[in-house]
Amino acid sequence: MKARSQFVCQQCGATYAKWVGQCNNCSAWNSLVEQIAEPELGKKSAIEKGKQSGKKLEYVKLKTVVPSDAKARLLTEFSDLNTVLGGGILMGSVALLAGQPGIGKSTLLMQISAEVAKKHDVLYISGEESAGQVKLRAERLGANSDRLSFAASTSGNDIAKTIESGEFDLVIVDSIQTLAMDEISSAPGTVSQVTNCGNLIIRAAKATDTAVIIVGHVTKEGTLAGPKVLEHLVDVVLNFEGDRYGGFKTVRAIKNRFGSTNEVAIFEMGEGGLKEVQNPSAALLAERTNTDGSIILATLEGNRPILVEIQALATQSNFGYPKRTASGFDINRLNLLIAVIERRTKLKLSDKDIFINVVGGLKLNDSAADLAVCMAIASAVAGRKLGEEYVVFGEVGLGGEIRSAFRADQRIAEAKKLGFLHAIGPSTVHDKFVIPVKDLRETLIKYVK
């Protein structure tokens, strides 16, 4: 028999038997989510009578508690990924691996499963692929442990029951969007299914100290489809980003209850699955030809310094409205920098289409990329290139001033390591390697105009 479900407004908590577009109580639109009806909590009369059902909490002296960090961690074959996880996968933790379809989530998790299964019992559950399909991939990735099992299922209830059996140390659930619970009638992938299945799985994992990794697909726009709600429930959220076709892919923790969120692991997809890239700077610069519009930026991916090429292309606009496109760089930031260049220097960009590309599929999230982007644009427009021996970093303010960048020393060290002779950077950095610049206009005139 199906348990009764109800629709609850996420804004005000009003409940409805049927879905409606607007909550009658608080007038919020599209705020109703289907949930399993909880048994009525003894009605309010109990509270009025002063007879609440709660009891005094059992507490412990914090000093005597064993920190959850002291629990065993399952190590993957990827040392950087272990660091991202805070030292491996913690027993009893639930992680969400989020990424676009086709980026390599299933591949990564099969590789992790194969490695962990050498010493532990691992169950790979797929709601998307059959045993035969998964076997093909597993073979390609060299997974052949006796302790690696597979199950195909789309039932949240069954999966939670299986985890509760405690037979496995690590369970992979691929993916949350395919799961449904018996008690809820809405389609798989909806907020109510994702939340309730997620909760069920998390409860089972905590009860048996099983490590669980759940896959979540994200939409093109980069938001978790449906399972945004899941981010609050799980212990770790890993973001898998990058180009679907070639290029580097990065895995970083955007939430981690057991470690820092500053680390990043960089991968490359090859014939034998994903491989960690040990020296990303060298790989990124290997194919570089120094043309105009190309600038080497000393940036940071998490805690790690990386040198990456920024390319700009400027062409005459054919229509009145100039086009601005960026790949790997925030488009709003690009528009802002173009405005700063126009206003603070004499460079005219209003009749130019401008394209920015960050080579290697990386997505920059570093304000110190500003100066490199500005110089790349100026270099492309002027047709003058910057010398081979320079790297660039620094933030550009609205007044055209060059502002300081954090962790300058790490950026400098990486540039030195790869044989660069100078950095053009903010004047706040005191290092002979850095040629200090204060103003965007002067910098552009001196180096690329």
Ligand code: TYD
């Ligand atoms: P997949 O892991 O299935 O992506 P997701 O689960 O995130 O949707 O596969 C990603 C792509 O990687 C797929 O197009 C095939 C490719 N691939 C390789 O290039 N080499 C390999 O060894 C494997 C297993 C996959």
Ligand code: MG
């Ligand atoms: Mg997949």
